[in-house]
Every structure is written in structure tokens, then in C-alpha cells.
Amino acid sequence: EAGVAQSPRYKIIEKRQSVAFWCNPISGHATLYWYQQILGQGPKLLIQFQNNGVVDDSQLPKDRFSAERLKGVDSTLKIQPAKLEDSAVYLCASSFALGETQYFGPGTRLLVL
Amino acid sequence: QQQVKQSPQSLIVQKGGISIINCAYENTAFDYFPWYQQFPGKGPALLIAIRPDVSEKKEGRFTISFNKSAKQFSLHIMDSQPGDSATYFCAASRNRDDKIIFGKGTRLHILP
Numbered sequence: 001e002a003g004v005a006q007s008p009r010y011k012i013i014e015k016r017q018s019v020a021f022w023c024n025p026i027s028g029h030a031t032l033y034w035y036q037q038i039l040g041q042g043p044k045l046l047i048q049f050q051n052n053g054v055v056d057d058s059q060l061p062k063d064r065f066s067a068e069r070l071k072g073v074d075s076t077l078k079i080q081p082a083k084l085e086d087s088a089v090y091l092c093a094s095s096f097a098l099g100e101t102q103y104f105g106p107g108t109r110l111l112v113l
Numbered sequence: 114q115q116q117v118k119q120s121p122q123s124l125i126v127q128k129g130g131i132s133i134i135n136c137a138y139e140n141t142a143f144d145y146f147p148w149y150q151q152f153p154g155k156g157p158a159l160l161i162a163i164r165p166d167v168s169e170k171k172e173g174r175f176t177i178s179f180n181k182s183a184k185q186f187s188l189h190i191m192d193s194q195p196g197d198s199a200t201y202f203c204a205a206s207r208n209r210d211d212k213i214i215f216g217k218g219t220r221l222h223i224l225p
Contacts (some may be wrong), residue, residue: 003155042117042202042215043157056212090154099209103139 002026004105006092012111018080021108025073025094031055033102034067034077035091043091049075050098082112116140117205119216127224132190134219136203139184143205147213148177148188151200160201161188192221 005024013019025032030051035043036066046065047057051072064083069075079086089107118137119190126132136146148164159202163177163186170177190197203216 042119042204044215045212048212093156102213103158106154107156109217112213 004092004094004103006090006105006108008108009106010109010111012113013082014113015084016081018078019082019110020079021077021090021110023075023077023090023092023105025075025092026103029094029096029103030072031095031098031100031102032069032075033093033095034075035093035104037089037091037107039088046077055098079110082110084112086110087112116214117203117216118191119203119219121162121219122217123220123222124157125222125224126193129196130193130223132188132221132223134188134194134198134203134221135181136187136216137185138205140205140207141184142207143214145206145209145211146177146179146186147204147206148175149202149204149215151202151218152217157202190221193221195223195225198223 006021032049036045036046037043046060047067048055049069052069067077089109091104091107093102093104095102115224120135149155149157150160161172161175163179165181168179174191179186200218200220202218204213206213
């Protein structure tokens, strides 16, 4: 069974630029999560989807971050404009249903200069 | 406010030894406590989890000990192997459906 796919794996941008990350969850998984993992810290949930609906986005900085999961499968996370403090690994995870085991992708490492 | 406090930040153990990582929480509403293992360049993977109705859970060489009154729980890795070298995160949530709050992680290195 293929795991969670993410692209790109690495991205370097300058502050105030925009960037987008893509996630393809495990086939059949209804729940999709985006996490931000700053160096030396644990992952922090940014947004959680159940199919194409948002379950929790309370920790998403909505002035600059947006995410969508239009057809209930793939998802994109966008940052516009980026700040230096957005440098982190952005992890996507999926689970069969709410509350089930989350499977994480390898992450996208973002460096904002 | 850090809801899940993890220690130590890093740990070095000899092969065959016991690795112990500790976590403490503040929110008494937490009732699901998973541990995740993360290798460099990979996402975290669920290792073992416990609910507060039991004081211990064992899966192979990995054991969670839980002390509800002290609001503490710990991961013990018996017969530690070089392949166990990774970063370990404790976590907590109010229930399995709620968002997971992660600790800051412990970088474990097992000496061959």
C-alpha cells in the first residue's frame, strides 16, 4: 500500500513570496491533516479535513495560510506571503476515519530567507 | 503554555540498555496518550498508545507506564538497539477524535 505522498520535498523562498505544498493521502482515507514542525519541536496541527470539509483550523494563521481539499482526496497548503518564522517542515497525514491512526508523509522542508 | 512536557531533550544509551523517556501533562481532560517515532527525513509513526484506565501497556520491547495521579507517563525501550536511534515524541489528546498535542521530542542515540 502506497503511503502519503508530498511534494516538493524541499523549497527555498524569500520572505514575502508565496509557496504551495501538495499532499496525496493514502487511498480511501477520509481524514487529512496538515502539521507544521519547527526545528526542535513536535508537530503542531494546522488544519484537519474530513473528506472535503474542515474539521479544525483553529491553529491555522488564516491571514497568510490557506488550505483546500476540493475533491476530498488531494490537498494543497499555501502560504502567502511567507515570513522568516514559517521556516519549518510541513507534514501531511491521513487516517481512514476521524480518530483512527494517522499515517504521516515525509514532509516538505521549507526555508524562508 | 506547553501542555505536554517531555524530557530529556536528548539521550544516549548503550546497546542492550534501557531507554527511558518521560512526559508530563497538565490538562486532566486528556485521555489518549500516544508515542511517535520519527527517523530523519521521515514523518512520525505511531509506536504505542495508552488510555488512563490502565497503568501499563507493553508491545514487544516498548512499554508505556502511566501514573494518572501524577499526570505523568513514560516510554521504556528494553534491550535498546542501534536501529532504535530516532526522535521520540509523546503526545496527548482529549479523545481519539480530538487534535493531538505533541511534546518537543527526545533525540535518542543507541551506541553500538
